[in-house]
Amino acid sequence: MAYLDHNATSPLRPQAHAAMERALGLQANASSVHRAGRSARALIEEARAEVARLAGASAEQIVFTSCGSEANALALWGAVERTRESGPPVGYLCVSAMEHDSVLRTAAQIVDRIPGLRIVVIPVGRDGAVDIEWLRIFLDSADARTLVAVMAANNETGIIQPVGEVIDMVREADGLCLVDAVQSCGKFASDFAADYLTFSAHKLGGPQGAGALVIKEGAPFRAQLVGGGQETYRRAGTENVAGIAGFGAAAKVCRGDDLSRLSRLRDGFEAELRFRFPECVIFGEDVARLPNTSNFALPGLPAETALIALDLDGVMVSSGAACSSGKVRASHVLEAMSVRPEIARCALRVSLGWNSDEADMDVALVSLEKLAARMAARRAA
Ligand code: PLP
Numbered sequence: 470m471a472y473l474d475h476n477a478t479s480p481l482r483p484q485a486h487a488a489m490e491r492a493l494g495l496q497a498n499a500s501s502v503h504r505a506g507r508s509a510r511a512l513i514e515e516a517r518a519e520v521a522r523l524a525g526a527s528a529e530q531i532v533f534t535s536c537g538s539e540a541n542a543l544a545l546w547g548a549v550e551r552t553r554e555s556g557p558p559v560g561y562l563c564v565s566a567m568e569h570d571s572v573l574r575t576a577a578q579i580v581d582r583i584p585g586l587r588i589v590v591i592p593v594g595r596d597g598a599v600d601i602e603w604l605r606i607f608l609d610s611a612d613a614r615t616l617v618a619v620m621a622a623n624n625e626t627g628i629i630q631p632v633g634e635v636i637d638m639v640r641e642a643d644g645l646c647l648v649d650a651v652q653s654c655g656k657f658a659s660d661f662a663a664d665y666l667t668f669s670a671h672k673l674g675g676p677q678g679a680g681a682l683v684i685k686e687g688a689p690f691r692a693q694l695v696g697g698g699q700e701t702y703r704r705a706g707t708e709n710v711a712g713i714a715g716f717g718a719a720a721k722v723c724r725g726d727d728l729s730r731l732s733r734l735r736d737g738f739e740a741e742l743r744f745r746f747p748e749c750v751i752f753g754e755d756v757a758r759l760p761n762t763s764n765f766a767l768p769g770l771p772a773e774t775a776l777i778a779l780d781l782d783g784v785m786v787s788s789g790a791a792c793s794s795g796k797v798r799a800s801h802v803l804e805a806m807s808v809r810p811e812i813a814r815c816a817l818r819v820s821l822g823w824n825s826d827e828a829d830m831d832v833a834l835v836s837l838e839k840l841a842a843r844m845a846a847r848r849a850a
Contacts, residue, residue: 471829475822482674488718516717525660537669538571540682544665551689560613566805597628621653627762655723664688675719679712732760766815782836
């Protein structure tokens with residue numbers, strides 16, 4: 470077995486598992502004043518401090534959510550609605566063409582429901598980076614406040630985005646900035662000074678079902694889920710204590726990850742790919758990428774075929790974003806990078822994590838080689 474799909478979900482780290490077991494043993498509501506309730510509260514606050522450290526934020530700026538998608542939606546809706554109450558109101562939602570669907574579809578939903586609000590898409594270059602010059606020109610000429618959403622690193626290609634520059638530009642234009650750091654967290658410093666920053670526990674070896682929105686001081690925000698006073702009235706609902714505790718533990722451990730080990734494994738894998746399949750196309754090979762991600766195409770080998778064959782050999786990878794797996798559709802990320810459709814259809818994503826090793830890479834390479842040989846024999850017959 471070789472699990473190489475950490476960008477979809479990174480398996481639960483033992484430390485996160487242990488923290489969750491401890492929390493599950495408590496069986497108390499963190500809002501209760503008795504000792505069991507206070508213990509649950511303490512676990513949440515411990516986790517909040519760890520996530521804040523990851524975000525370069527203060528603990529009060531962290532709002533726990535159910536996932537990264539919710540955090541993205543909460544930032545977008547929260548900013549738009551609040552600025553309509555006490556302006557200047559957001560007039561443009563400016564999203565990069567390669568954002569995760571939770572940003573793209575929420576932005577479309579908001580524009581559908583709020584008259585006068587417009588959506589603008591920042592183009593992506595062939596190098597997989599957002600077009601900064603395009604954004605500069607747009608912000609200079611925009612006739613209304615703009616909320617810009619750019620991810621820190623792309624989930625499919627791993628390509629790192631120039632978010633520092635984006636944040637500076639947006640600030641100068643009196644706009645607002647959301648940085649989706651769901652994929653970058655734990656893989657490179659994600660303490661961005663954006664107005665809104667989002668994380669997801671299961672991408673760094675925490676559990677599924679926990680995420681966080683970081684709201685920087687002064688950033689406009691309106692709660693979407695109201696009821697109890699949890700998360701200081703910014704997100705109502707009894708907290709997922711075990712999920713949050715697991716998130717905190719994963720956030721703590723990931724600081725000690727040896728990321729150069731991952732990039733060595735990934736680079737070795739890609740060197741073998743180039744050697745065994747000279748025709749392979751590796752997306753983003755010449756630009757800054759997450760150390761754990763390899764997105765490549767073996768022309769003529771459709772991704773659906775490869776996924777099934779690899780799975781039969783016990784190799785688990787993706788053909789794009791996990792959220793869209795099961796649907797045969799071209800990757801909007803590769804499309805935004807102007808990758809030819811016949812190449813994009815062959816794109817496979819291998820993503821490593823805390824428990825990946827050399828043996829995983831070997832199993833994947835052997836399986837790919839077997840498959841390519843079978844395809845070649847079929848074509849020759
Ligand atoms: N943003 C990015 C960049 C992602 O890759 C994902 C998940 O793949 C999400 C947001 C959504 O996170 P979650 O699965 O926690 O909803």
